[in-house]
Each structure stands twice: as structure tokens, then as C-alpha cells.
Amino acid sequence: MQRETAEPSVGQFPGPKASEWAEFHRESAAPSTYVYDFVWDVTEDAVGPFCTDPDGNVLLDFTSHVAAAPLGYNNPLIMDELREFDLVDPLKIAGQDFYVSTGGSPADPDLPGPAHLMDRLVDVTDHYGMDTVFLSNSGAEAVENAMKICYDHCATPKYGITFEGAFHGRTLGALSLNRSKSVHRRKFPEIAGVHDVPHSLAGVRHLRETLDPETGHIPADQVAFLILEPVQGEGGYRIPSAAFMREVNDLCADHDIPIIADEIQSGLGRTGKLWASDHYAFEPDVITSAKGLRVGATVSRSEIFPDETSRLSSTWGAGDVIASIQGAVTLGVIREHDLLSHAERMGDRFLDQLTELRAAHPETVVDARGLGLMTAIEFDTKQRREAVIDAALQRGLLTLGCGHTTLRLLPPLDVRERELDIAVDLLDDAIEDVAADATA
Template sequence: MLSLPTNRPSPHIPRLVTTLPGPRARSIIERDRNVTSPSYTRGYPLVAAKGEGCTIEDVDGNIFLDMTAGIAVTSTGHSHPEVVKAIQNQAANLLHMSGTDFYYEPMVELAEKLAARSPFPLPLNGAQAKVFFTNSGAESNEGAIKLARYYTGRAGIVAFLGAFHGRTYGAMSLTGSKIVQRQRFGPLLPGITHIPYGTHAGLDYLEEKLFSTVLPPQEVAAMIVEPIQGEGGYIVPEDGFLARIRDICDRYGILMIVDEVQSGMGRTGRLFAIEHWNVMPDIITLAKGIASGLPLGAILARPEIMTWTPGSHATTFGGNPVACAAANVTLQLLEASLIDNAKDMGELLVAGLTQLAAKYDCVSLPRGKGLMVAIDLLDSSGNLDSTLRDRLVDGAFYKGLLLLGCGKAAIRFCPPLVIDSVQIQVALQILSDLLAEIL
């Protein structure tokens, strides 16, 4: 068990004061078991009570180093004081008024900022992008499907195996990550075709086989792609893959939708991950890190595409004034220093994980960009080992480190973007010690 020689918690180092899970945590977990849906995918028994920066304190006073950020959500760290202040000030003035029917400045301000920073072609006049606000990534992707079909008058959508775009019906129909996410929920949205992700061979299959046999390209409204696959394993595509999607879309009049729900908002060392490849999409979907933990998402589209008429798409809670206030401050903090910190700390993390891979044969070389990084766990024959991955994720919790899996046997590292070099080194040391114990 980790502990410190002083009673005062360190801002960097986990501190465990009870056997895990502690008594209060056990009580809450038992209560939860009686009343909540069994569809939730809880792993280790963390019952969170407080968060600050890159640390989480549970209900029994144990302090954990968080490399999950609530699944890549708390981009500015847990309870960043400037974000909290913005939330408190806005909540004291206006909690809700529905941007579908009325106007309020925080929503306009955020739309202006996102439009100005969108990686779309510069306009001759007017805005660089139009913005529709949602509550979540799934809702953003649902809206993107509707917008693509509305604008093009076509029905078909090309998505990728391994993709995760959400669990509502349209988003679930795009998702190709795990069978449990689709099983027994059919029929799903028609017109969706999945192809292999990240390789030119997959795009060859689309153009040479599907487009000439069963999928007329003139009937495809959009291709939706994650610049780096998230739930699918933090997979970085081959060089030229995203640029080639752009080329295919241009040749056939297909819209390119880029799902930046997990990769966007500075996580990869750029505001949008697609910027690493200098590719201009037609539509971008956002959520997760946009508001530092408040429920908010967005659809960004080139102005000539977002032309749907009043009433054709709307939302009650999307663009809530409190969430927008949090997002405005989040964007300021990201651009002031946190995007650069994601790049620098990501390089440090990759270097440390590379050393870990050299020390342990069961650890693959790391992949990713910025603070969107993953390793695979391997068995003695070099095959993916999900059992070892799960042992490491669970074991790390009992040493004070919060991790998440993804893909078939990967551990993803998606900490708050405020993480510092000491915390990176602590996480690497805990993981190294745990590997030594298990092996």
C-alpha cells in the first residue's frame, strides 16, 4: 500500500489510508447494486468523492492518481478553480433557457470561438463554421448523420470497424467496436457500411470492391472517421489514410465527418487531432473535454453545409448556459497552456512507456499523440492478452493509480491535460512495479 511519511496529502502522489474498498465505499457499492442498471461497466470499486487536478479522493479518504480524466472528459483537471468560478457565476444568473428557442450570450460566445478555430477553409465572408450544440458525443454523431443526409439527399454512411460513436440508435449503428454494444438491439439504422480502419487496404476494398458491386458511391452521404480510434484501441492510422478519405469524398461528392469526441479539445497536442494531418473535414463532432466535465457536445460544419431549416433539428438542453460558460473558460485554459502541456507531457509519457516496453516483453511499444496514448499487453507468444491487461488495470487501482482499458488488450492513458512530469513518473513507476509483481 502506498503512503506518505506525512499526514498532509501530496498533490502528486497517491495516498491510500484504508484497505480497498473502504467501508463507506463498500456500503455505497451495495446500495448502488440494488437500484442501478446492470448495463454499467464498472470495473475496480472506486467510489469518488472529490477531485482536484489529476487526483481523485474516494469516500474513505484514499487519494488516487487519475490517468482516466473521467474517460477523457476533465481536460482542465478535476474542479479547476477558474472553471468552477465560471459555473458558479453563470448558475447564479441563468441556469437554463434553451438555445433552441431563445438567445443567451455564453452560447453565442462559444460558437464564435469554435467557429474561428475550426479547421475548415477560410470563408470569403461570414463565419468559418456553423455550430449546433448537443449534450453528448452520441447526440453530436446522431446530428451529424442527419445533417449529412439532409444536405446531400443521400442515405448511405461509411463507418469503420473498431469505431465507437455512441450508444443511441444512430450512433450505435455507426459503432463497430464490440459486439456487446449491438447485440439484441436490432434492427439498427439502415444504410451503414463498415470497412477496416486505418489502412490503405481498407480504402482499396471500399473503392475497388464495394463501390463497384454493392455500394454506389453516388448514394453515400458521408464517411465518418475518428482521426485516432478511441474505444477501438487508440489506433493511429497509416500515413496518408485520412488524406485519402478526403480525396475519396471529394471525387464522389461525399461529406467527411471527423469524430473528435475523444481526440479533440487539445488532447493530442492540437485543438483538433485532424490538424496533425492537415486534412480539412466537412463536419466535426465534439463532446467529452469541451466543458471540463459538464455535459456538452457540438457539431461544427462548413457554413454551406449547415443549411437545415428551423425545426429540422433541435435540442432542449444542448448548449445549456452553464455548460457553455464552463466551455468558454475551458477553451481559454487549453489555448493558454494546456494544449502545449499535452504535447510535452505526452512525449514524456511515450518515452517512459517505451522504456517499459524494452524492459518487459509483455508490453508493446506505445502509440498515440499528445496525452492520447496506449500500450497493448501481450502473452508469451506475442498475442494480445486481455487477461493480463485486466489484471494490470485492476491491480493499479489497489496501488493508487486509475487506468482504463480499450481495444482488445490495450491500456489507454488519457489523463487531465494539467498533468505534470512528477505525476507521469509516479504512474510509470506504479505500472513498472505492478508488472514486476505479476510476472
């Protein structure tokens, strides 16, 4: 498959082989959010945003595995590095009880390992004064540890602040911060003292009153952290105004409340800057990252991290050599190959196209928005959104929902103009077909 000429092509979807794999998977997997019966065949051709299913259908993947594969399939810049490694088993060492050498010397290693990943993360958070990293296995764990270091750092920790529409993961601690869908929290025990705020400038202004000793009921010195996604992901790709972000920043600075920026979906170049926070007059104290890093990472300043040994730890923390290499190489490629400005440029172009698409379907497409390649269109109803996701898929375009009526589009950061054009044409057809079906 050549990226320059690849085209989505779908015969039967899902075909018999994909159905067989999906059925086999479901035999032992817990029911979960499988949006559609798409089965990626890892033994078949895949390049850039194109991949193949077991029935030979070629799909244009604008999900980037929910931002976890920011450089697409088989990116040569990643694959060439990975092919050089002559690694031994176990690749996943019991971290935090051992250190790992990746050959050569730390300054000139044969391959980048967990320590290099942390070093690169410190490098890209230096402008926020960050110098310390705790690696873990997932986004939710990165958030758990972000909360832990903030509770530990606060003399009288009683409260945390989150926003309406937020999503921060599914472990019991992280889900206590979620305010996007009831399915994430219903019936589960939660950590106490989490106060939620409307995701608006008025909401933050009201929070200021709530924290004011004269007018409010929450003592600011008991607030261990405020957490937010600089661009909300699961909650509907909601892009905040500059005024909102400035107000959050200033309020937290006035009260010395640490800000946790959850960059698990919005970070690593997705918005055209390394961190979505970088678009704003906004200074996070802790950043959480995961997905494209292939490990979880909690990044902050050393004084916020506890000194005490074993206060943070995990069997696999910092120990997955292969995942750390992938994360370090991904971060290196994004920075060294100018993918940030590329993503910004392609994002602007894509948003123009989506805005035209909205104008062409004014009855059904109610919004088009994006920051870099974190892009979305919103529909009049949830049913229509679901129907368009399905119709696009039948034409060979993979997309995802978020919020209640929004369809998100996450092309790889090195997406090409031709691929954006194909996606827009397929979406246009899908929207038209769904409208025609509804009329019929």
C-alpha cells in the first residue's frame, strides 16, 4: 500500500471475517464501548491513516486510536528506529525496584529508554518550571498520581475542583472528577470534597466568590487542586475562550491552588502545540499525559512531589521498556520533524473545510470547531450523529463520537491535504445520505 495513492474502499462491512474476530473477542471480553465492528488486521497493509480489516476493506482512520497513535500506522520515522533494537525478554521490567540501561551511556544511549522519556518530558514542560516525572501505565493512573501529589503537597487537603463536562479516567479516584456522562460514576464510591464548576467564564467568576472568605464557603487553603482538560475531550471537544483560561489561571494563582492540566487527549501536538495549555495565558503546575506516550506520565515541579520513598510506586511504573521507547521516539519525532506547525496548518485547513460542510448542511450540522487537529462537528441530534458515524464508516471513514451530539475527527499529526479532502468528501456524502434516509 502506498500512502500517496491509497484510497478507502469498502465491500461488505462488517465482512464475515471481521464479524468472526469481533465475536471471538466478545466471548471473553467485558462489555465495553466498542463503537462499531471495526477490526484492524495487524498482519495486513497499513500506512499513515490507512489500515486494512480482515475482509480486505481499506479504511481511512480519523480516530488515531483515540489520540493514542498520533503518528498513524507504520510511520517510518518510528518503525525505522524500532527495527534497530535487538531487545531481550523481559521487556517490561518490574520498575521502581530496578533501573534500566539502554546501552551506550545515558548521554549517548543505543536507544532511548524510560529515563530518556522522562528527560524529554521535562524538556517539553520546562517553560512551566517542571523538572520531575512519575511514569505509570495509563491516563487514569497519571491522573490518580497527579491528585496524590497535590493532596500530599497541601497542608490541609479537603477539596478538589473539577469542571462540568470533564473526563479524567475510570479508576475510582479519577472517576470522581468526571462530569461528562452518568455511566462513568453511577453507584461507584467517590473521593470526597470534589466541587464542580460550570465550564464557562461565569462559572469561574462564581468560583471566585465561592473561594472568597467574605462571600464563599470553601476555604481556598483547603483546596488541593483544580483539574481541567485545556480542551475537553470526551465531554464534546469543547474549546475554552482565552478569557476563561486566563480567569482560571489568575484565580488559582491568587489562591495558590495547583492547576492540573489533563493533557491526556489534548497533548503531544494534537492541537498544533505540544500542550493545549500552550495556546493560552495559562500556567499548569502539573501535567498529565498518556495515550501517544504509550505510558502514563505525571509531570510537575520537584517541590510538589513527595520526598518520601514509596509514597508513589507501581510494579510496572517506569518499567515498560518497549512502551517507553515508543513514547520517547514519538515525542522526538513530533518535535524534530516540525509536526506541530504541520498539525496547526492542516488543522486550519481542515476547519475551513468543516465550516464549509456546516454551511452546506445548515439544518443538521450545528457547529464545526477545532484547535489544530483536535477537530469536531456537532449535529442537531444524537441519533443523527450516530447515523453519520455509521454512514461514514460504510464509506471507509472511521470517526468517533464525543459529548452527546458531537463527532470528533483526529487525523494523524502528519496528515496530508489529499487525506483531508477524502475525509471531507466522505463525510459530506454520509451527512447527505442520512438526511435523505430521514426524509424517506
